[in-house]
Amino acid sequence: MNKDQSDILDAEIINPSNNESTHEDAYQQGDPNLNSPEKIITTIVYGLQAAALLIPFTMIAGVIMNYVKIDDVKGTWLESHFRWQMRTFWFALLWFVVGVLTVVVLIGYFILVANAVWVIYRMIKGWIFLSEGKAIYNA
Numbered sequence: 001m002n003k004d005q006s007d008i009l010d011a012e013i014i015n016p017s018n019n020e021s022t023h024e025d026a027y028q029q030g031d032p033n034l035n036s037p038e039k040i041i042t043t044i045v046y047g048l049q050a051a052a053l054l055i056p057f058t059m060i061a062g063v064i065m066n067y068v069k070i071d072d073v074k075g076t077w078l079e080s081h082f083r084w085q086m087r088t089f090w091f092a093l094l095w096f097v098v099g100v101l102t103v104v105v106l107i108g109y110f111i112l113v114a115n116a117v118w119v120i121y122r123m124i125k126g127w128i129f130l131s132e133g134k135a136i137y138n139a
Helices: 003-014 023-029 037-051 057-073 078-101 107-131
Strands: none
Touching: 037 057, 037 078, 037 107, 057 078, 078 107
């Protein structure tokens, strides 16, 4: 064994945690293999948003879950997903109302279709980032 290998071995004996990531580290950094309760809730909310395309009230259940559990994800990579999901809900609701109110002048149909496409885009992007263990943006 040469001197460099000996130094590495000594460093590992003195501080064995250098090469090991803990559950907490994985949670903070966004390990895609980690299935914490918070990540499962985030996945469920994306599922509820997807179901809202057929049953609109499921999106309300999803945003309620976000507001109830937001304190559990403060300071983690999942906080950005919660914010993303909540903003998706509120802006989708805003554009839905605008679309419904303008249906009588026919432009409302275009607004409603554009809103649905935008919600689908946000669900897909969010779900992909979640599965990769990435934050959507800095929350």
